[in-house]
Amino acid sequence: MKLVRENKNRAAAYLRQLPGVDELLHTPSVAALLNEYPRTVLVEAARVALENQRAALLGEGKGNKGKGKGKGTVLLPEALLDVKEPGRQENRPLASLRAYFLRSLSQEISQIVWRQTRPNLKKVINATGIILHTNLGRAPLSKAALEAVQAAGSGYCNLELDLNTGQRGSRIDLVAGLLTRLMPVEEALVVNNNAAAVLLALNTMAREKEVIVSRGQLVEIGGSFRMPEIMRQSGANLVEAGTTNRTYPDDYRAVIGEQTALLLHVHTSNYKIIGFTQETSLEELVSLGREYQLPVMSDLGSGCFVDLTFLGLNTEISVSKVVAAGVDVITFSGDKLLGGPQAGIILGKRDYLAKMKKNPLFRAVRCDKLTLAALEATLRLYFDRPAAWKEIPALSMLRFKKEEIEEEAKKVIDALKPALKDYARLSLEPTYAQVGGGAMPATNIPSVAVVIEPFQLSICEVAARLRGKEPAIIGRLQEDRLWLDLRTVQKEEIDLLIKALKEVF
DSSP, X not given: OOEEEEEHHHHHHHHTTOOOHHHHHTSHHHHHHTTTSOHHHHHXXXXXXXXXXXXXXXXXXXXXXXXXXXXXXXXXXXXXXXXXXXXXXXXXXXXHHHHHHHHHHHHHHHHHHHHHXXXXXXXXXXXXXXXXOGGGTSSOOOHHHHHHHHHHHSSOOOTTBOTTTXXXXXXXXXXXXXXXXXXXXXXXXXXXXXXXXXXXXXXXXXXXXXXXXXXXXXXXXXXXEEHHHHHHHHTOEEEEESOSXXXXXXXXXXHOOTTEEEEEEEOOTTOOOOSSOBOOOHHHHHHHHHHTTOOEEEEEEEOOOSOOGGGTOOOSOOHHHHHHTTOSEEEEESSSTTOSSSOEEEEEOHHHHHHHHHSHHXXXXXXXXXXXXXXXXXXXXXXXXXXHHHHSHHHHHHHOOHHHHHHHHHHHHHHHHHHHTTTEEEEEEEEEEEEETTBOTTOOEEEEEEEEEESSSOHHHHHHHHHTSSSEEEOEEETTEEEEEGGGSOGGXXXXXXXXXXXXX
């Protein structure tokens, strides 16, 4: 909006021509909105629009800040100063000013109402190439999981009712049996995320006692949450073993004492130390635990139920391998490589998990019915591994061949070229996708991106416009170009992506 300098006295005269809220509500465009929105919403929007206009006239708007002070002038919209009645050249007549205000304020009310009634949590098309993007909600849910959430949330459900006996049941029983069938463990427990799982386990097993961890495993997870801080909140005392890059079994032996309650292994899923390194294996740690009659716990972070080696992704330790090592308690996330909802899953020995269930903290971190519904549906897919690879989005994105993605990228470019030929240069470029979500940080997955280099708009402006679409579209800004990696764009989103790009330019 172009601003021009105007006399403050004249601006003050304009204030008297502003319509009232009731008059604005009776304009045709605003009155039509009463069929879609409550009157209270429109009244509030009208008041906001009027306040914005008053601020602009008085030189208090964002564009006027600090300008015109002491000079008797303010900055006003050029469109306001151009208002004239037909056939007249003198200063703006009042009738025309009022018509201008009614028209512009009605438009602003519509925009305010639209913005205020949009959901804050919105669908996003992820074109970053990061499969488990934490900022974008990590793993998308399968169709089966979405249907389960719809069924559980649309009415009542047997969350804590045993339908066989008619007596009160346990919500954990809804998924615990599935987990112990999928993994050869004695017991399973589910809480609302993996940090809660670690907190509950440490608080139950080692409160006011010592937990030994390799110095190289004192990780920081997303949101600046650090393992030492979680341990401190649990009431356990941290004891470090070894050095950052090398830790041997004897390093654990050197610090085991009367107050030691637990040996903790933390999978460094979000970073990798290479070079002169040595890590005590899980098998060695379990052997050490048995030697000193101490339980061993492993925090995997991202729990993987499938073998990824055939994809060349052999850096992520699977849950089954940790179980086979004889670890007493295992914790991992439900919304990472498992491909389900946000949840913290605890597997292990019955005695330890039974104590966790009785811990008052468990009630504070338990899952709700929607999470349990989505998790149950996700777990059931794993009983048919081919179905899991096909139906769970995170797994299917991992499995896509580069040639398949390249074929989709060519279709996108062919659809965009006629409309964008005068506005941007389009190309198909090889790139690398990432697993994300704190999993396999050093792993690059071959992929293909549609790359856009605008002629007139800045790349930041293009990205901002795409974020403003519904659904919003998020890509990568690199080398003054926008990269849209199609590995993370689902097939049903391709047409929406093409439509949005055409509209943006």
